[in-house]
Amino acid sequence: MSTHTATASPEALRAEMVARIRATGHAYRDEVEQVLLDTPRHAFVPNAGPADAYDPYQAVVTHRFEDGRSLSCASAPWLVAAMLDQLDVRPGQRILEIGAGTGYNACLLAQLTGRADLVTTVDIDTDVTRHAAEALSATGYGGVHVITGDGALGYPDHAPYDRIIVTVSPWDIPPAWRKQLAPGGRLVAPLRWRGQGRSAALTDRDGVLVSDSLHLCGFVYLLGEDDGELAGPITDDERVTLHSDRDQDIDIAALRGLLDQPRVTAWSGVTLARNESHDGIWLRLTTTDTRVCRLKVLPDVPPEVCDPVPGWWRLALADSDTLAYLTVRRVDSGGEVHAELGAIGHGPAAPELTEYLCQQVRAWAPGREQDTPTLRVYPAGTPASELTGPVIDKAHSRFVLTYDHRSPALGEG
Structure with missing residues (x-):
C-alpha cells in the first residue's frame, strides 16, 4: 500500500477508483460514473479498509459458508460499473435485483432510477439481507425493498420490472424472471454455459431474450436453482x-x-x-x-x-x-x-x-475481441425450426449463439 493510498480520504480514493474504471472503458455512461462518485462504498463494506473498498479490481467477501466458500460478496467495482452500463437504467424504471450482496448495488440502482421504492432486492440468506437493509438505511436509501427469499422465484408483488439485474450466477434463466420482466424490458445476468461465465445483457424481443453485449465474469452461484x-x-x-x-x-x-x-x-x-x-x-x-x-x-x-x-x-x-x-x-x-x-x-x-x-x-x-456472437435465449420447448443455430439446452431455456457477420471458423463446414 502506498503512502498516498494509506492517507487519502475516502472521497479521494473513490474519485481515483472511478477514474481507473473509466480508463478501462467501463462506467462509460455518464449517469453510472456519477452514482459511483456519489456513493460511499466503504459504508457498505465496513470490515474492509478504505483502500480495499475502493480498489476497482477487488471483490470483498462479506459472508461465507461454514466450509469457507464465499456465500456473498461486494463485487469488484469495475464489474459493478460494467453491468450497470449493460443494464441502461432510465429514471422512473422499476428494478429487480437478484442477490442483495451488501446493498451497495441497490443503492446505485436507486439513484439511477430516482426513487428507492422502485428497487427490490432479493436474497436467500437472512444475514445478507439484514446487512444490506441496515447499510441502505444508514446511507439514506431505506426505501429499497429488501426481501429474504428464493431469488429464482423473483418477487411478483412488485412486477412487472423494466430492468432485472442478477448479481449471482445462474446456470439458466428461471421462468419467474421471464414472467416478471416487462415487455421490451432488459435483463442482465452472469450466465454460465460450457464451463464459462458471461454477464449477458438481454432485451426481450417478443418473448426471445437477445443479447447486445457479453462480458467475461465470475460470480457466486445462484442458490436454490436446479443447476445443470x-x-x-x-x-x-x-x-x-x-x-x-x-x-x-x-x-x-x-x-x-x-x-x-x-x-x-x-x-x-x-x-x-x-x-x-x-x-x-x-x-x-x-x-x-x-x-x-x-x-x-x-x-x-x-x-x-x-x-x-x-x-x-x-x-x-x-x-x-x-x-x-x-x-x-x-x-x-x-x-x-x-x-x-x-x-x-x-x-x-x-x-x-x-x-x-x-x-x-x-x-x-x-x-x-471484436469477434463476439449474439446470444438468443428461447423458452424450453421452442421447436428447432424456430431457432437460428446450434442449441445449448437448459432446463427452462434453449440458448443459441450465432455470429451474424463473420467468416466460418476452421472446421465449420
Missing part, C-alpha cells in the same frame, strides 16, 4: 476437476487418470501481448463445438501433471477418451516477450484434438 453443471475429478488426488453441462455427451468419470497418459503438445503460432485476453477463443468455440468444457486446476498442481493457461477457469475439449486444453509459453519476438498459445492433449486422439484446438486459435486471432 456437472463436475468431477480427473486425477486420483482430485486436484484437477472437469466441469461440463448435462446436455453434453461427456463422461467425466471415464477421463479419470487420463493426465497420466503421454502428453502431446502443439503450438498455434498465435502470440499475445502483455495482458491481452484470449477468452474470446472459448466464447467462439461454444457457438459450434459441443465438446467445450472447463478444467479447474488447483495452484499446487505441478506443470508436469497439468500445464494450462493461467487463470481459475481453463478451456478444455473432451472427446470420448481424449482431452485437450489451452496452454501457453513465453517467446521472444523482436526483442519483446510475448505469449504463444498452444494445446496439450492426452489420449488416443490427442494429436488430432490438439491440432484442431490450435486451428481454432488461428481462426480466432485476426478478429480477436
Whole structure:
C-alpha cells in the first residue's frame, strides 16, 4: 500500500477508483460514473479498509459458508460499473435485483432510477439481507425493498420490472424472471454455459431474450436453482476437476487418470501481448463445438501433471477418451516477450484434438475481441425450426449463439 493510498480520504480514493474504471472503458455512461462518485462504498463494506473498498479490481467477501466458500460478496467495482452500463437504467424504471450482496448495488440502482421504492432486492440468506437493509438505511436509501427469499422465484408483488439485474450466477434463466420482466424490458445476468461465465445483457424481443453485449465474469452461484453443471475429478488426488453441462455427451468419470497418459503438445503460432485476453477463443468455440468444457486446476498442481493457461477457469475439449486444453509459453519476438498459445492433449486422439484446438486459435486471432456472437435465449420447448443455430439446452431455456457477420471458423463446414 502506498503512502498516498494509506492517507487519502475516502472521497479521494473513490474519485481515483472511478477514474481507473473509466480508463478501462467501463462506467462509460455518464449517469453510472456519477452514482459511483456519489456513493460511499466503504459504508457498505465496513470490515474492509478504505483502500480495499475502493480498489476497482477487488471483490470483498462479506459472508461465507461454514466450509469457507464465499456465500456473498461486494463485487469488484469495475464489474459493478460494467453491468450497470449493460443494464441502461432510465429514471422512473422499476428494478429487480437478484442477490442483495451488501446493498451497495441497490443503492446505485436507486439513484439511477430516482426513487428507492422502485428497487427490490432479493436474497436467500437472512444475514445478507439484514446487512444490506441496515447499510441502505444508514446511507439514506431505506426505501429499497429488501426481501429474504428464493431469488429464482423473483418477487411478483412488485412486477412487472423494466430492468432485472442478477448479481449471482445462474446456470439458466428461471421462468419467474421471464414472467416478471416487462415487455421490451432488459435483463442482465452472469450466465454460465460450457464451463464459462458471461454477464449477458438481454432485451426481450417478443418473448426471445437477445443479447447486445457479453462480458467475461465470475460470480457466486445462484442458490436454490436446479443447476445443470456437472463436475468431477480427473486425477486420483482430485486436484484437477472437469466441469461440463448435462446436455453434453461427456463422461467425466471415464477421463479419470487420463493426465497420466503421454502428453502431446502443439503450438498455434498465435502470440499475445502483455495482458491481452484470449477468452474470446472459448466464447467462439461454444457457438459450434459441443465438446467445450472447463478444467479447474488447483495452484499446487505441478506443470508436469497439468500445464494450462493461467487463470481459475481453463478451456478444455473432451472427446470420448481424449482431452485437450489451452496452454501457453513465453517467446521472444523482436526483442519483446510475448505469449504463444498452444494445446496439450492426452489420449488416443490427442494429436488430432490438439491440432484442431490450435486451428481454432488461428481462426480466432485476426478478429480477436471484436469477434463476439449474439446470444438468443428461447423458452424450453421452442421447436428447432424456430431457432437460428446450434442449441445449448437448459432446463427452462434453449440458448443459441450465432455470429451474424463473420467468416466460418476452421472446421465449420
